Amino acid sequence: MQTGDGDPAAAQSSAPHPSPRYEYGELIADGDLPRTGGVPIIIDRGQKQRTLQYDVLRDAEGRKLKFNSIVDAFNRMAREGWEFVQAYSTGESNDCVHYVLRRAIETPATKQSNRSEDR
Numbered sequence: 625m626q627t628g629d630g631d632p633a634a635a636q637s638s639a640p641h642p643s644p645r646y647e648y649g650e651l652i653a654d655g656d657l658p659r660t661g662g663v664p665i666i667i668d669r670g671q672k673q674r675t676l677q678y679d680v681l682r683d684a685e686g687r688k689l690k691f692n693s694i695v696d697a698f699n700r701m702a703r704e705g706w707e708f709v710q711a712y713s714t715g716e717s718n719d720c721v722h723y724v725l726r727r728a729i730e731t732p733a734t735k736q737s738n739r740s741e742d743r
Contacts, residue, residue, distance in 0.1 A: 644728040649706065653694050654720040662690030665697050694723070701725055 650668040667681050681689040681697070691697040698708065705727040714720045 642731070645731050646726040647729050648709070648724060648726045651694070651697055651701070651723040651725065652720065653697075653723070654715075663693055663697070665691055665694065694721075698723075 648670070652666045652668060653663065654666070665681065667679050669679070681691075681700070683689055689697075689700065691700070706725040707727065709724040709726050711721060711723045714722065
């Protein structure tokens with residue numbers, strides 16, 4: 625009678641997958657930001673910023689990205705692996721909207737898991 629206990633493939637498929645780790649960012653759409661064409665959107669990745677200095681989204685060549693709408697910005701972020709987490713408003717009339725996003729980052733455990741799945 626064979627139980628399959630010694631089958632490495634069976635053991636591998638039942639092994640738990642490591643939980644993904646995430647990095648978080650926040651898109652901020654604020655009607656009070658200076659307009660340079662398109663919808664004014666900045667990103668916060670937790671970096672230190674001086675007053676009135678904003679981090680804008682840039683392409684691979686370092687050029688500032690301009691968006692037609694917040695949905696246009698979301699679509700760009702989705703293509704780069706980001707997903708929506710939550711939104712909230714701030715300001716006197718709630719005119720500044722913050723969109724929290726995240727994307728999975730590879731850790732040694734997830735790299736190992738991905739390699740074993742490819743076999």
